[in-house]
Amino acid sequence: MLSIVSWIVLVAFVAADKLETCDLHPKIEERIVKDTAAWGDAGITEDLVKSVSKHCDTEARIRQHYCNCQPQRILIENGTVYLNNLIPRHRLGPHEHIGLLVELYEVSQVYKLPNVEFTYWLDDHPPGETNYVFSGSGPHGAPRATAWPYEPRGGLPPMVAWSKSADNGVLMVPYSGAFRCAKDSFDALEASLHQTAGVAWADKLPLGFGRWNGFCTYYYGMGLVRSEDGQAVPCPRTYLNNVSAAHPDLLSAFDLGVAKPVPLAHQNRYKYIISTDGWSISSKFDKYLLLGSTVFKAASIRDGFYYDALEPNVHFVPFMVKHKDDIVEALQWARQHDEEARRMAEAAREFARKHLSRPARLCYLFRLLTHLSKQYRYPVSCSRRKLCVPLAQELRYYAQDEKTKDTCPYDELFDKYGATDPLAAPDADRLREVSVMHLDPLHWPRDDL
Template sequence: MLNETKVFQAEGITLEVVDSLYNQCPPSEIKVHACTKAQKIIIRNGTVYLTNLMPNNGLGYVELIGFLVELYEASQVYRLPDVEFAYWHDDNAPGESERTADGKWKWPFAPHGLPPLLAWSKAAVHGAVLVPYCGAFRCPRDSFDAIMGEVHNLSFTPFSQRSEVAFGRWNIFCAWYYRGALKTADGQPAPCPRAHYDELHHKYPQLLLTAAMGRNTSDGTLAHGVPLHSQHKHKYLVSTDGWSISSKFDKYLLLGSAILKAEGLTYGWYYPALRPYEHYLPIMSKHKDDILEVLEWAKAHEAEAEAVGQRAQTFAMRNLNRPMRLCYIFRLLTELSKYMKYTPDCSRRAQCVPLVEEIKFLAKHDHHAHKCRYQEVLAQYGYDDPDGKPGFSGYEELKRKHEEIPAHAGFG
């Protein structure tokens, strides 16, 4: 995925195009422009600074918090290069950074080039550069990091003793590309898998337990959430995308079950390294009901299906662990820095808040203190970080600054 930085090869990253991220949002824009919703960041002499703060109604999204915490940890493990960029924490990368019909990239707010926009999910048409979905990897109780610590316990349920009913659980909402943009191999538009597999569950309850949350299952009970720590009891796990990539897919890779993954157009930072039939079994691929054929094959070839789950688990533990994610962030920012046509400096921006201070602020905030494991980094680095203020001395100042920013309709 580091190759995606080549979108900057032609023009480089100029001050002019980065300044466009700070310009007042065009009132005619239907989509929320990155000048409002993106978190802008400068790294200078190894220190990470936030050059804008979110309004209160844009504060607290785990997609943003997780990235800030992981970026701060990366800055303490590695000497990060001088670079300026923006992080887009919404489900899909800004639609304005798109490839045109002639193969060029467009960004309508500057005459030349693309700004460096980092995102955790995108389609190939977007010019954003992917980073890990850090919030899902490290913040919740059932985060990737937490489940990785339980792999030993999961192994006590061998594949042969797991249920043969394929399991999936989700809310029913689907990405934009299930409205006709994604077609299966038979040329038909792919239906929303979350809704379609809910219907298939009622037709084939002996094969599928894929009821959407809040709807009745085939036995008349209401479907509810099932902890990820318990889903490994099924041989086959069905993964579907929501508004964008599934935050559960990374975790499913750890469980040792064979994953049946519905095809989609959006992808995450490591997806190109995965191989169908090697790390997962593709569904919603040949036709809308091919999940039934995949399950039939898996049950007739149990050893091969089990091997798919084992390879997925090995891949995840080797490549998606926290040290690898921090290394990836370091390497990505190093690549970005090679295209910088100017030296980033806080003097050009209206505010420049040390990232460590924002993390201390979030760790003390009544509504956000429990949304991530801030102390994992603060206890190691934050309290004697010479680039931040000692203790929580910046809390009241940052609280006031966040409150002074008008709420924006693009959030929440």
Template structure:
């Protein structure tokens, strides 16, 4: 990591202090407090409950993660399960994302947020994996038939963290931290501009349902059940722009790069979307990262039906924090918009309640509190003592984050210094010094690098990723 000049360091410290103060004022709590929304606490408990049935987290269970990429690394399997360990309060990577996938914020934001959590709270000794794919809703780790699953997993699945899931998935939900803190239009940046967002008063907003997105649809969209109207479900990102073309007086919804009323559809900054009373949210490759941000914009959210959800969705109430669409018929959004227009007071009340929820329960300290709670619950279910001597790779996360600040593709992918200036990276410790930049670079250069530390014989195929279809994209 390059040393910061005094001027740069002052700027970093100022930004950090401002962020800390903003978080505290938004939540009404101080740094170190951990007051989780009851529904989020219940979500954590639901997500870890299957581990009690499985007898807790065992060393054999963790070694099973090696089997994910046992035969040949294909279908990006080393992206879908990044192995991690917490030992004596420090976090280690037991596998690495391939170099060509570093850059997007999904994994980087998670690593930084988890690292910050480990510095604010004492986390228990633990081993787990994280789904580092951009499609965290992948059905690969869904499970229905427990008996067949035990055979496939040689005794049971392993704890896996992801930012999107369905009701039949065994993963543990975490925030989509990259979208919350890494991007220019991140949740944290929008929260810092809340006063500016609130300057657009409700009567000044356009009475139109607005939406912009890339036109791609997750595979699960094509597996949704038939609607009560008898119509087959169709991907909202494909269908709603068509409906908007027919009802432009109440809808301005389009896929970027496409056309809408003869005009090419282009992106609209989130800070400008609060000019509309109604914002339409749809899933993309998985749950929408923009949905979290829509909560802050002071508009009523119209959410298209989905079988996937994020870590805080249980705390949201339909008709209190959002209104649903495409859950009775393909075009029921038209009736939803008409109802909102004729119930303007209720619509505004809903927009205010949604914004208040986001400010109170989704700020950075609240997310770190969620991470701490999840790690604590997982730690209670550990049935062995993890140790780096039992793993072929044990790269300190602080060391890896330090490396990321020097790598061209990742140096500006997230605001690392908000955390690293305050807490350091472990520089000077034996574990840190055992990995040079060149050594890390060499590990990342192998796109099929996958440490194997299990005594289970290699598998003849990949039971976890049997040629799963890639996401569909249509123009």
């Protein structure tokens, strides 16, 4: 077992070897700078951070609504990532939660991270309480007010989510579970590009293809997405059934209640791939960009972390923009301008490989945390929190628990970094201790009290 002195020396040695810089696409960096500037001169106070604890203010609320299953509180100190609350075991398993934790751990091993703390919102939609209630900036550089109901009322606790609309103040992170944990993940698809690239453009079928579950997110149902003709955009996932039936020579985009599924890796046989939002942004859109086909993307009010860097009609073809049926015109254009459509497919693949690969995502998280760290107006430290579980130990627990052991390939992390991370090898007693904590649905420390 390492002595305290040896542990400090080892951590210092490892930290000294970590990267301290990287470069992002200018538009992606610009978005980070803009979003992390939302706190203005006032910055992020400790009261704002601790106000997230009020989200679960009574035992009854926790037990009845499981509200501690949505916010995952995270603190980084001296390069080590800690968790300030633990999600109950019965809600563990989905890669949406675990994927970002895996990616954060790898970032902490590759880059020298600043001290920060924030909340990761485990849902397709960030909370409505982080929506801005008016546009523009407050006086003297003060932050814009939000609907946040807790004290400091109208503030904006630092929070991350994998998508948002323009009127929400959360910071965006990659949908890491879909990028690296799913069986048909972006990383797995990128590793097999020699196979998907094997279908020549001339051999692809000149047909728009799409398959998805037949559900619709709320912002279409509420008429929040509008086309240029002023009409509400219908739910693409169900409406395209009708368009496909009317134009079978152009389009085969159906929900799975109408047509059989086709594996993602086989969809590259079509020249045109259709993408729509699911409950929020599509976790497959990123992968479609790799397929070497021209991607058609339905209008939406949701953004992902890299969307600002994508150019319409350069990397993808937008539809449901002029009117609800303009995909017909768009597909006809693609057929008539085959070389332009092919170049667009190549531009999309080049963009994805350069800006969405794992190294690019790690760089993104490092840059996001670096800019965010400039906003804190108090010393970020585990000594100020009631619970700080090292992320390395949490991931070791996930790797051996029946509910989570197959969620993500943890071994590739620990095989690569375990030998140099003293926290990555907890003994059996510590793993049992972490396991017991996950059985307590009240494991939501009230740091605000």
